[in-house]
Amino acid sequence: MSRMNKKRPESDNPIQPPDLVQSAIPSSDVQDQQKTPESNNPICLFIPSDATVLDPVHNFPRCHCIKLVEKRENDHIPGRVGQVGLCCFYCDETCLPSKRDTIYENVLSFQQNHLEICPAFPEKMKAKYKRLVQQEYLSSKDNRPSQAFLRAYYAEAAGELGLVDSPYGGLVFGAPQNTSGVLSKRLLSLLKSAGYNGLR
Ligand SMILES: [Zn+2]
Numbered sequence: 001m002s003r004m005n006k007k008r009p010e011s012d013n014p015i016q017p018p019d020l021v022q023s024a025i026p027s028s029d030v031q032d033q034q035k036t037p038e039s040n041n042p043i044c045l046f047i048p049s050d051a052t053v054l055d056p057v058h059n060f061p062r063c064h065c066i067k068l069v070e071k072r073e074n075d076h077i078p079g080r081v082g083q084v085g086l087c088c089f090y091c092d093e094t095c096l097p098s099k100r101d102t103i104y105e106n107v108l109s110f111q112q113n114h115l116e117i118c119p120a121f122p123e124k125m126k127a128k129y130k131r132l133v134q135q136e137y138l139s140s141k142d143n144r145p146s147q148a149f150l151r152a153y154y155a156e157a158a159g160e161l162g163l164v165d166s167p168y169g170g171l172v173f174g175a176p177q178n179t180s181g182v183l184s185k186r187l188l189s190l191l192k193s194a195g196y197n198g199l200r
Contacts, residue, residue: 057136090120100155
């Protein structure tokens, strides 16, 4: 089974880029990034609460640069069959988080070590991303979420997408995706403990 090829009706698709990020990207770029070679409807890391919780510089790769890929027989991607990796939208560079708690570090590493040198990352997207990084650098560092919170948030957000830690190591799609439109109790509890109120 592969979720990558599973087409869902538009109205049933909970993964929509937040306005915050969408408005920063010309629609032609968004269309470009949606034309991925292997899937018409890739699953990205984005969940709806990202727009409220995360800075644009964190939102960007979750929406526009990283898709989830499930290893199948005879795939060229690394990992065991069924294992889920984080794959570059543009060049298929893939990394395999060892567990949900490491997704944050994997995404950081992707941002720091891959995006700048990705041979297929469109120049216009790269310019947008660099601008976001610059804005983040210049903005006040007060009120930024802690690394510990971000690590926990990325892990719980992956749970909303149905990702679980495999007993054999790595990630698998092992739970239903939360398509209810209401955040799970675990994620809500994490957000409330960090002072994010009013989310549901
Ligand atoms: Zn790439």
